[in-house]
Amino acid sequence: MKYYDKLIFELSKEGRKGYTLPENRLKEYTLASLPEGLKRQQAPELPEVSEFDVVRHYTNISNKNFGVDTGFYPLGSCTMKYNPKINEEMAGQPAFANLHPLQPAATAQGALEVYYNLAHALAEISGLAEFTLNPYAGAHGELTGLMVMRQYHLKRGDLKRTKVIVPDSAHGTNPASAAVCGLNVVEVKSKPDGRIDVEHLKPLLDDTIAGIMMTNPNTLGLFESDILEIAELVHACGGLLYYDGANLNPLLGKCRPGDMGFDIMHINLHKTFSTPHGGGGPGAGPVGVAKALVDYLPSPRVCKADDGTFYLSHPADSLGRVSGFIGNFGVMMRAYTYILSLGKEYIKYVGPLATLNANYIKESLKDCYYLPIEGICKHEFVFDGLLDKSTGVTTLDVAKRLLDYGYHAPTIYFPLLFHQSIMIEPTETESLETLDEFIDVMRKVAREAIECPEEVKTAPHHTPVRRLDETNAAKHPILRYRDLAQ
Amino acid sequence: MNYKYFPHTEADICHMLERIGIQSLDELYADVPESVILKKDYDLPSSLSETEIRTFFQQLGKKNQQLTIFAGAGAYDHYAPSVIAQLLSRSEFFTAYTPYQPEISQGTLQYIFEFQSMISELTGLECTNASMYDGTTATAEAMFMAIAAGKKKNRILISSTVQPNTLEVVSTYAKFRGIELEQIQATDGVTDKADMERKLEAGDVAGVIVSYPNKYGIIEDFSGYADAIHAKKGLFIIQADPSALAVLKSPAEWGADIACGDGQSLGMPLNYGGPYVGYLSCVKDLVRKLPGRIAGATTDVDGKRAFVLTLQAREQHIRREKANSNICSNQSLMALYVTIYMALMGKQGLREVNELSYSGAHYLHDQLLATGKFEELFKQPFLKEFTLRSLVPAETVQQKLLEQGIFGGIEVDKDCLSFCVTEKRTKEEIDKLVAIIKEI
Numbered sequence: 001m002k003y004y005d006k007l008i009f010e011l012s013k014e015g016r017k018g019y020t021l022p023e024n025r026l027k028e029y030t031l032a033s034l035p036e037g038l039k040r041q042q043a044p045e046l047p048e049v050s051e052f053d054v055v056r057h058y059t060n061i062s063n064k065n066f067g068v069d070t071g072f073y074p075l076g077s078c079t080m081k082y083n084p085k086i087n088e089e090m091a092g093q094p095a096f097a098n099l100h101p102l103q104p105a106a107t108a109q110g111a112l113e114v115y116y117n118l119a120h121a122l123a124e125i126s127g128l129a130e131f132t133l134n135p136y137a138g139a140h141g142e143l144t145g146l147m148v149m150r151q152y153h154l155k156r157g158d159l160k161r162t163k164v165i166v167p168d169s170a171h172g173t174n175p176a177s178a179a180v181c182g183l184n185v186v187e188v189k190s191k192p193d194g195r196i197d198v199e200h201l202k203p204l205l206d207d208t209i210a211g212i213m214m215t216n217p218n219t220l221g222l223f224e225s226d227i228l229e230i231a232e233l234v235h236a237c238g239g240l241l242y243y244d245g246a247n248l249n250p251l252l253g254k255c256r257p258g259d260m261g262f263d264i265m266h267i268n269l270h271k272t273f274s275t276p277h278g279g280g281g282p283g284a285g286p287v288g289v290a291k292a293l294v295d296y297l298p299s300p301r302v303c304k305a306d307d308g309t310f311y312l313s314h315p316a317d318s319l320g321r322v323s324g325f326i327g328n329f330g331v332m333m334r335a336y337t338y339i340l341s342l343g344k345e346y347i348k349y350v351g352p353l354a355t356l357n358a359n360y361i362k363e364s365l366k367d368c369y370y371l372p373i374e375g376i377c378k379h380e381f382v383f384d385g386l387l388d389k390s391t392g393v394t395t396l397d398v399a400k401r402l403l404d405y406g407y408h409a410p411t412i413y414f415p416l417l418f419h420q421s422i423m424i425e426p427t428e429t430e431s432l433e434t435l436d437e438f439i440d441v442m443r444k445v446a447r448e449a450i451e452c453p454e455e456v457k458t459a460p461h462h463t464p465v466r467r468l469d470e471t472n473a474a475k476h477p478i479l480r481y482r483d484l485a486q
Numbered sequence: 487m488n489y490k491y492f493p494h495t496e497a498d499i500c501h502m503l504e505r506i507g508i509q510s511l512d513e514l515y516a517d518v519p520e521s522v523i524l525k526k527d528y529d530l531p532s533s534l535s536e537t538e539i540r541t542f543f544q545q546l547g548k549k550n551q552q553l554t555i556f557a558g559a560g561a562y563d564h565y566a567p568s569v570i571a572q573l574l575s576r577s578e579f580f581t582a583y584t585p586y587q588p589e590i591s592q593g594t595l596q597y598i599f600e601f602q603s604m605i606s607e608l609t610g611l612e613c614t615n616a617s618m619y620d621g622t623t624a625t626a627e628a629m630f631m632a633i634a635a636g637k638k639k640n641r642i643l644i645s646s647t648v649q650p651n652t653l654e655v656v657s658t659y660a661k662f663r664g665i666e667l668e669q670i671q672a673t674d675g676v677t678d679k680a681d682m683e684r685k686l687e688a689g690d691v692a693g694v695i696v697s698y699p700n701k702y703g704i705i706e707d708f709s710g711y712a713d714a715i716h717a718k719k720g721l722f723i724i725q726a727d728p729s730a731l732a733v734l735k736s737p738a739e740w741g742a743d744i745a746c747g748d749g750q751s752l753g754m755p756l757n758y759g760g761p762y763v764g765y766l767s768c769v770k771d772l773v774r775k776l777p778g779r780i781a782g783a784t785t786d787v788d789g790k791r792a793f794v795l796t797l798q799a800r801e802q803h804i805r806r807e808k809a810n811s812n813i814c815s816n817q818s819l820m821a822l823y824v825t826i827y828m829a830l831m832g833k834q835g836l837r838e839v840n841e842l843s844y845s846g847a848h849y850l851h852d853q854l855l856a857t858g859k860f861e862e863l864f865k866q867p868f869l870k871e872f873t874l875r876s877l878v879p880a881e882t883v884q885q886k887l888l889e890q891g892i893f894g895g896i897e898v899d900k901d902c903l904s905f906c907v908t909e910k911r912t913k914e915e916i917d918k919l920v921a922i923i924k925e926i
Binding site: 003005007008009012016017018019021022024025026027028029030031034035037038039040041042043044045046047048049051054055057058059061062063064065066067068069070073075078080081082083084086088089090092093094095096097098099100101102103104106107108109110111113114121124125136137138139140142143146147150166171172173175176177178179180181182184185222223225227228253254255256259260274276277278279280281282283298299319320321322323324325326327328329330331337339340341342343344345346347348349352353355356357359360363364375376378399400403408409411414428429430431432434458460463464465466467468469470472473474477478479480481482483484 | 514517519584590616735756794797806830
C-alpha cells in the first residue's frame with residue numbers, strides 16, 4: 001500500500017468546501033454590525049477541503065494506527081480488552097445523545113436512570129456504599145477521591161492531616177494527584193517480593209497522615225496479601241485507604257476493595273468496563289466511597305426520590321464540583337451496556353480468565369525473559385528484560401521488534417523498580433491461540449537478540465515510520481502546522 | 487463460562503492451568519485472604535442478549551424527552567456533518583491507546599498535531615496541547631499554569647461573569663490546592679475593569695480569568711486588560727468559545743497569555759454533558775508549564791516526516807509529585823471529532839455558522855422584546871446567546887416552552903433568562919417559541 005504522509009492543511013485549496021448550511025433567511029441581522037473592536041482582524045487559517053478529501057485523508061491516516069481491533073495489545077496496566085460494538089450502538093442512540101446537560105431532570109429520566117443504576121452496579125462490584133460518575137478519567141478520579149479524603153478530615157476539624165502515603169511502585173498519577181490536591185507525598189518502600197513493606201509503613205503512620213493510596217494488585221500484578229493488616233494500621237492512625245482502580249480487572253468476581261478495608265476508590269471504565277480508549281480518551285473515572293464519606297462526594301449528585309424519579313442534588317458538605325456537568329455520559333452508556341450484557345452470570349469470570357491468561361504467558365516465557373518475582377500474578381506481570389543480558393539488546397529494542405511482528409508493545413520501563421521492566425497484561429478477551437502466537441514471537445525475539453542483535457536494535461523495520469528522533473522533537477518543538485510550513 | 491467475549495474453551499483452560507502448574511482457577515487467588523474472597527454472585531441483573539439490550543435501551547430512551555434546544559450555557563446544539571461519526575467509528579482510531587509507540591500510532595499523533603494547529607489558529611496562540619477533559623477543568627488547569635509561572639504568587643482573579651459551572655470547578659481546584667481565588671465584580675453584565683485593577687493593585691495576583699462570550703452571552707471588550715495585568719506580572723487567561731473565535735477578536739489579539747475552553751461548540755453532540763473536549767493554548771514562553779500531552783513534528787531514522795509525543799519532562803509520569811498537573815489522558819477521540827469538524831467547515835464554514843447563529847439570535851431577541859413579556863437587561867453586543875429580564879415568572883416561561891417541546895430560558899440571575907440560537911434553529915422554530923411566549 002502507498003505510504004500516505006499528507007497533513008490536512010496540505011490538501012487545502014482556496015474555494016473548496018466540505019459542508020452545506022441552510023440559506024440565511026434573516027439576513028437583516030448580520031455580523032457586520034458587531035462593533036469593529038470586537039471583530040477578528042485576521043481569519044484563522046483553517047483548511048479548505050472537499051468532503052471526500054476529508055474522508056480519504058482520515059481513512060488513510062487511520063491505516064497508520066494500531067488498535068485493539070487490529071491485533072494483540074498486551075499493554076500492562078492499561079487493560080486493553082475487546083471493546084464490544086453493541087456498546088457503541090447504544091451510546092449513539094439519539095434518545096440519549098441529543099440531551100442537553102441542563103435540560104430539566106424530568107425530561108431526562110432515562111439518562112439519569114442509566115447514571116443511577118450504573119453507579120449502583122459499580123458499588124456492588126466494589127463493595128462500597130455509593131459512587132459519583134462525574135470524574136472524566138482515572139487521574140481525575142484520583143484527584144476527586146483525594147479531595148473526598150481531605151474533605152473528610154477538614155469537616156472533622158482534623159487539619160494536621162496533610163500527608164499521603166504512596167508506594168514506590170505506584171502509577172505516576174498517584175503522587176501527582178496528591179500534590180495537585182494539596183497533599184504531601186510520603187513514599188513507602190516495597191519488599192523484595194514486590195509488596196508493600198509493612199515494617200517500613202508502621203513508623204510513617206501518625207496523626208499527620210490523611211491516608212494511603214494503593215493499587216491492589218499492585219503495578220507488578222501482585223496481590224498485596226497484607227492488605228488487611230495495612231488497612232487496620234492505617235485506620236488505627238486515623239487515615240483512610242484509597243484504592244487506585246487501574247488494576248481492578250482481575251478482582252472481578254473474586255473479591256471487592258470495600259471488603260478489604262478501602263474507603264475510597266476510582267474505577268477506569270475504559271479499562272475494566274470495556275469502553276474504548278479512544279487513542280487516549282475519553283475515559284471515565286467514577287469514584288466510590290464508604291458510607292461515612294457519601295456526603296462529601298462532588299456535586300451534582302444523581303439521587304432517586306421515594307416515588308422512583310431521579311433528580312440532581314447539591315449536598316451542603318459536598319467537596320464541590322469537579323466537572324462541567326455530570327461526567328462523560330456517553331462512556332457511562334457503554335459501561336452500563338457491558339454490565340447488562342455480561343450480567344451476574346458472566347461478569348464473575350472476567351477476573352479469573354484475565355488472571356489465567358497473564359499467568360500462562362508468564363510461565364511460558366520465564367525461561368527467556370528475567371522474571372524478578374516468582375509466583376502467581378494477577379492480571380499482569382513484569383519481566384526485567386531479557387534473561388541473557390550479554391547481548392546489549394534492551395527492553396526498548398524488544399518492544400520495537402514486536403511492532404514488526406504485528407503486536408503492540410507491552411508497557412516498558414514501568415514500574416520504576418526495575419531497570420528493564422516489560423509489563424504484560426493480556427486481558428480475558430484473548431484466546432489461547434493468540435497467546436501462543438505471541439509467546440512464539442517473544443521467544444523468537446529473544447533468539448534474535450543472540451543471533452542477530454543488530455536486527456533487533458534497529459527495529460522496527462516494517463512499520464509506517466521507523467524510530468523517531470525524539471530528542472530533536474523536544475529540543476526544537478514544532479507543535480503546529482504554521483511552524484512546520486515555515 | 488462460555489460467553490461471546492471469552493474465547494476460552496474448557497480444554498483451553500485445562501491446558502493453561504497445567505502450564506501454570508495449578509489445578510483450578512481458584513488457586514490463582516490463593517494469595518488473597520480467605521475472608522475477603524467473594525462467596526456469592528454479585529447482586530446484579532442477569533445477562534441480556536443483544537436483542538434484549540436493544541429493547542431495554544429503547545424503552546429507557548422513551549423516558550427522555552427530545553426537545554428543541556434554545557439553550558446554551560456551555561453546551562451548544564450545533565450542526566454535525568455526517569462524515570464525522572462515520573470516520574470516528576474506524577476502530578483503528580477508537581480502539582487505540584495513547585500513542586506511546588509512535589511507529590504504529592502515526593494516525594493518532596497526526597490528528598493531534600492537526601488539532602493543535604487548528605486550535606492555535608483560532609486562539610492565535612502558538613502552543614496548544616492534545617486536549618483536556620472539558621472547558622471547566624481546562625480553565626482550572628490554566629489557573630495552575632498561572633500559579634506555576636507566577637513563582638510565589640498565590641492569588642487568582644476570576645470574573646463573576648464566567649459560567650457558574652466553570653466558577654464552581656475552578657473554586658474546587660483552588661480550594662484544595664490552597665490558591666486564593668477572588669471574584670471580580672460585574673457591572674452592566676461585563677467584568678468591572680476598575681474592580682479588577684483595584685484587586686490587581688493589592689498584589690500577589692498570578693492570573694486573571696475572564697470568559698468570552700460570558701454567561702449572559704455578552705462579548706466583552708478586553709481593551710487594556712492585558713496591559714493592566716502584565717503591569718502586575720500576572721497572566722491574562724481568556725476562556726473562549728472556540729466556534730465564536732472564527733469571527734471574534736482572538737485571545738492573541740486581546741493580548742492573552744492563555745486561552746482555554748470547551749470544544750463542544752465545534753459540532754459535538756450534546757451527549758447529556760459529555761464526552762466533550764477541553765482545549766488549552768498558550769504563548770510560546772509558557773509551553774513548559776502547559777499540562778497534558780503534546781504532539782510535535784520530527785523525522786524518523788530514514789528522514790521521513792513523523793509525529794511524536796514531546797516535552798514529556800513536564801508530565802506526571804516523569805515528575806510525579808513535582809508535576810504541576812496530574813493530567814494523564816486527553817480526550818483524544820473527541821479531539822479527532824472537532825479536528826474533522828474544523829476540516830470540513832474550514833474558515834468559511836465556521837464563519838457562516840456564526841453568521842446564521844447571529845442572525846437567528848438577534849431576530850429572536852427582538853421578537854421576544856416585542857412580545858412585551860421581556861425587557862432588555864444590558865445593552866451589550868452578543869453573538870448567539872443573550873439574556874433578557876422576564877416580566878413573568880421565569881418558571882412559567884420555562885414550563886410553557888417545555889410543554890411545547892422547547893428547552894429555552896436558562897435562569898442566569900433571578901428572572902433573567904438566557905436563550906441561544908444556533909444555525910440549526912429554523913425561522914419557524916423561532917416563531918413558534920415567540921408565539922408560545924406571546925400566549926403567556
